[in-house]
Amino acid sequence: MRWAILAALPIGLxxxxxxxxxxxxxxxxxxxxxxxxxxxxxxxNLISGLTGxxxxxxxxxxxxxxxxxxxLVSKHAWHWVPASLMGxxxxxxxxxxxxxxxxxxxxxxxxxxxLGLNEVMRVLVSYFEGLTGGGSGLSLPTLHASRQVYYGMxxxxxxxxxxxxxxxxxxxxxxxxxxxxxxxxxxAMGINTARYKLFAFLLSAFVPGVVGGLYARxxxxxEPISVFPLLTTVTMIVMALFGGKGTIWGPVLGAVTxxxxxxxxWARFLYLHQVLFGAIIVVVVLxxxxxxxxxxxxxxxxxxxx
Amino acid sequence: xxxxxxxxxxxxxxxxxxVRAVHRCSFALAPGKIYGLIxxxxxxxxxxxxxxxxxxxxxxGEIHFKEERIxxxxxxxVAHRGIGxxxxxxxxxxxxxxxxxxxxVTREAFDSARRKAMDLLRFVTxxxxxxxxxxxxxxxxxxxxxxxxxxxxxxxxxxxxxxxAGVNRTxxxxxxxxxxxxRDQGKTILIVEHDMKVVMALCEQVFVLDxxxxxxxxxxxxxxxxxxxxxxxxxx
Amino acid sequence: MNVAIxxxxxxxxxxxxxxxxxxxxxVALGLALIYGVMRVIxxxxxxxxxxxxxxxxxxxxxxGINPYLSLLVALPLMFLLGMLxxxxxxxxxxxxxxxxxxxxxxxxxxxxxxxxQLAFTSDVRSVEFLTGAFLVGPFALSKxxxxxxxxxxxxxxxxxxxxxxxxxxxxxxxxxxxSEVAMVCGINxxxxxxxxxxxxxxxxxxxxxxxxxxxxxxPEMGTVxxxxxxxxxxxxGAGNYPGALLGGMLLGLVEQLSSLFLTTQVSExxxxxxxxxxxxxxxxxxxxGRAR
Numbered sequence: 026m027r028w029a030i031l032a033a034l035p036i037g038l039x040x041x042x043x044x045x046x047x048x049x050x051x052x053x054x055x056x057x058x059x060x061x062x063x064x065x066x067x068x069x070n071l072i073s074g075l076t077g078x079x080x081x082x083x084x085x086x087x088x089x090x091x092x093x094x095x096x097l098v099s100k101h102a103w104h105w106v107p108a109s110l111m112g113x114x115x116x117x118x119x120x121x122x123x124x125x126x127x128x129x130x131x132x133x134x135x136x137x138x139x140l141g142l143n144e145v146m147r148v149l150v151s152y153f154e155g156l157t158g159g160g161s162g163l164s165l166p167t168l169h170a171s172r173q174v175y176y177g178m179x180x181x182x183x184x185x186x187x188x189x190x191x192x193x194x195x196x197x198x199x200x201x202x203x204x205x206x207x208x209x210x211x212x213a214m215g216i217n218t219a220r221y222k223l224f225a226f227l228l229s230a231f232v233p234g235v236v237g238g239l240y241a242r243x244x245x246x247x248e249p250i251s252v253f254p255l256l257t258t259v260t261m262i263v264m265a266l267f268g269g270k271g272t273i274w275g276p277v278l279g280a281v282t283x284x285x286x287x288x289x290x291w292a293r294f295l296y297l298h299q300v301l302f303g304a305i306i307v308v309v310v311l312x313x314x315x316x317x318x319x320x321x322x323x324x325x326x327x328x329x330x331x
Numbered sequence: 332x333x334x335x336x337x338x339x340x341x342x343x344x345x346x347x348x349x350v351r352a353v354h355r356c357s358f359a360l361a362p363g364k365i366y367g368l369i370x371x372x373x374x375x376x377x378x379x380x381x382x383x384x385x386x387x388x389x390x391x392g393e394i395h396f397k398e399e400r401i402x403x404x405x406x407x408x409v410a411h412r413g414i415g416x417x418x419x420x421x422x423x424x425x426x427x428x429x430x431x432x433x434x435x436v437t438r439e440a441f442d443s444a445r446r447k448a449m450d451l452l453r454f455v456t457x458x459x460x461x462x463x464x465x466x467x468x469x470x471x472x473x474x475x476x477x478x479x480x481x482x483x484x485x486x487x488x489x490x491x492x493x494x495x496a497g498v499n500r501t502x503x504x505x506x507x508x509x510x511x512x513x514r515d516q517g518k519t520i521l522i523v524e525h526d527m528k529v530v531m532a533l534c535e536q537v538f539v540l541d542x543x544x545x546x547x548x549x550x551x552x553x554x555x556x557x558x559x560x561x562x563x564x565x566x567x
Numbered sequence: 568m569n570v571a572i573x574x575x576x577x578x579x580x581x582x583x584x585x586x587x588x589x590x591x592x593x594v595a596l597g598l599a600l601i602y603g604v605m606r607v608i609x610x611x612x613x614x615x616x617x618x619x620x621x622x623x624x625x626x627x628x629x630x631g632i633n634p635y636l637s638l639l640v641a642l643p644l645m646f647l648l649g650m651l652x653x654x655x656x657x658x659x660x661x662x663x664x665x666x667x668x669x670x671x672x673x674x675x676x677x678x679x680x681x682x683x684q685l686a687f688t689s690d691v692r693s694v695e696f697l698t699g700a701f702l703v704g705p706f707a708l709s710k711x712x713x714x715x716x717x718x719x720x721x722x723x724x725x726x727x728x729x730x731x732x733x734x735x736x737x738x739x740x741x742x743x744x745x746s747e748v749a750m751v752c753g754i755n756x757x758x759x760x761x762x763x764x765x766x767x768x769x770x771x772x773x774x775x776x777x778x779x780x781x782x783x784x785x786p787e788m789g790t791v792x793x794x795x796x797x798x799x800x801x802x803x804g805a806g807n808y809p810g811a812l813l814g815g816m817l818l819g820l821v822e823q824l825s826s827l828f829l830t831t832q833v834s835e836x837x838x839x840x841x842x843x844x845x846x847x848x849x850x851x852x853x854x855x856g857r858a859r
Contacts, residue, residue, distance in 0.1 A: 079666045131850075134801075134846055137801070137846065138847065141846065144839040145839045145843055149836070199434065210422035213384055214410060214435075214481075217405075255673070299678070299680075300681045307674045310660070323464070
């Protein structure tokens with residue numbers, strides 16, 4: 026069984042790599058966004074699924090990366106690829122600055138602090154108009170790079186899932202989980218929880234930053250409300266939950282399923298979309314908080330590499 | 332070691348708001364013995380454990396472990412120096428398997444860690460449950476798991492918080508035998524316990540706490556007869 | 568902008584701060600109740616406020632009588648809605664990990680906001696009722712803010728009287744301290760949850776009704792009030808009901824004072840920055856609530 030999956034993976038990746046050659050513009054956009062959500066959901070999973078610290082403002086890293094990259098591209102004529110990577114770096118710097126004090130907070134306080142942080146970043150960006158264009162947004166020089174962004178997003182999703190695999194199948198990931206299970210016991214058993222928490226937090230911030238930069242390039246224009254919305258945070262959370270937080274493929278499954286569903290519904294029921302999404306959130310939270318893979322893993326004692 | 336003591340607690344005081352949980356408590360442990368820490372409920376025993384292991388920061392006093400001052404250290408640092416503990420309420424990692432519970436606490440190379448973990452699981456006959464989520468184990472099994480988890484890092488001083496609580500007779504005898512064996516290997520053990528039979532059977536020296544203060548110290552037989560101890564437990 | 572700041576300006580700002588603060592206190596008290604009694608973080612709190620505002624708007628639009636009288640409708644209506652939400656949804660995330668309550672209340676929030684968008688459209692509305700200001704000495708007191716302040720004070724005082732003196736109120740406070748002990752004392756904790764959420768919704772709606780006469784009304788108006796309520800709770804200490812009063816006043820004052828020294832854009836940010844700062848520096852609140 027395991028070998029079947031191991032064989033399917035490179036084949037799948039090959040197909041995805043070749044797809045742009047036969048795809049329509051819409052198809053590339055669709056897949057590109059799909060990859061983006063996979064990357065976001067998986068990143069959130071690394072901090073919140075594993076350590077249990079609920080980052081309820083995770084889109085702050087996305088927005089920071091978007092603005093970081095956009096500024097480099099539009100004001101300093103950087104190429105968008107290194108600019109996106111710098112977006113990731115900017116996000117990690119932000120995580121470093123607030124991570125150390127924030128991670129000392131207990132559950133609900135940490136969540137609210139992250140929520141507040143997101144708003145602070147949004148307002149900060151609006152404020153420094155000279156740098157960011159403020160409320161009128163920031164435009165990047167026109168460039169049709171959908172195909173390249175497709176690969177960028179795909180690589181980001183692949184990389185973070187790879188990191189998730191390495192972590193969750195190793196003792197490092199287990200140590201992250203002990204923080205979620207019983208932080209006091211973990212600390213008493215010799216695990217430096219502060220260091221592990223921060224590590225998870227920094228890891229979880231990088232890819233959203235990069236992906237934010239790629240998003241900025243793809244859209245060509247960003248503004249504060251478009252890159253710091255709470256809805257994005259909630260969406261990535263619900264995707265990770267639906268598929269199974271704390272597992273490797275759960276966030277991937279959740280992102281793919283919910284994104285496809287979203288596209289189908291959005292196209293048809295524009296007005297009901299948000300209400301339906303609200304309903305999905307409620308269903309996931311109340312009926313399946315462990316997610317599909319989480320439930321399966323428990324019931325059938327699936328190994329951790331799932 | 333200072334005067335040959337492996338652990339020295341000197342005038343440790345801990346207050347919670349207006350409540351004195353531990354007051355000017357002092358004692359010393361010589362290596363390779365089993366000690367008991369008893370006292371009525373609320374006398375500060377677990378708080379003392381927490382102070383020693385760094386979970387709580389004491390307000391006054393000093394704690395020395397093998398010549399080094401350890402009060403003020405973070406719990407994981409205390410653990411690294413060779414002190415292990417179990418908890419009054421079992422704290423295994425429920426969504427990790429039994430084996431993972433043991434592997435996660437050591438930094439040893441994976442293979443040797445795994446061997447050691449399996450040995451320990453076999454020792455408490457939990458080896459066939461290695462891939463079972465710890466949260467699904469029975470109370471007794473979790474208790475045993477928590478006990479061997481402490482042993483994974485080979486601590487020199489082991490603090491056991493009510494190891495006999497809720498444990499049936501057969502299991503208890505196994506546990507007591509295990510603890511004795513550990514002592515024979517040269518480890519020092521401090522047990523908080525309410526079950527007097529366990530204390531009498533196992534401990535070479537007993538400290539009695541009441542309302543945060545040490546009121547008596549000595550071999551179990553002497554403690555049993557001590558008036559202050561009787562008063563603390565039965566009459567005031 | 569080097570305008571000299573006179574004592575009068577400071578006085579004006581303090582008064583404006585207190586006027587606004589009472590409103591914040593009242594709304595935040597509702598949030599405090601929900602968290603205190605049920606350990607639920609209610610992101611939908613501002614949405615409930617928004618519904619209260621719309622109730623007042625339609626009351627005024629359709630009936631043409633004094634919008635403040637709409638409180639008589641808004642309060643019971645939202646009390647019932649609150650109880651309904653609690654009974655059907657919120658009860659399942661009581662004492663649950665924070666992620667569950669955050670997500671659930673967020674889900675409720677966007678569902679309600681979207682229903683409002685569908686029903687009322689996103690057009691910005693307003694209630695033109697009390698305009699102008701009273702002049703007391705050198706200070707100008709906006710009429711609508713003053714009246715809203717008065718109502719907010721009355722309602723908050725009533726709420727506190729209820730909590731302190733009535734049997735149900737005491738049961739609520741007992742449950743906030745410890746739901747296990749409350750149960751042992753024979754308190755029907757499920758019903759307490761029901762009433763607490765209902766009361767909290769009514770308080771939020773009252774805030775909305777009062778604010779409807781002052782600010783623009785639109786479906787997304789609630790978000791900023793949710794954040795401000797969080798800030799008030801964090802300032803006053805979670806689970807600390809009198810703390811919510813202090814926190815609200817403090818927020819009102821700080822906001823107005825900052826508008827004196829900082830541009831409007833930045834003073835908007837004050838609430839958020841303060842929230843993060845206070846959480847980092849003193850999460851138990853200035854009055855030291857329980858660090859739960």
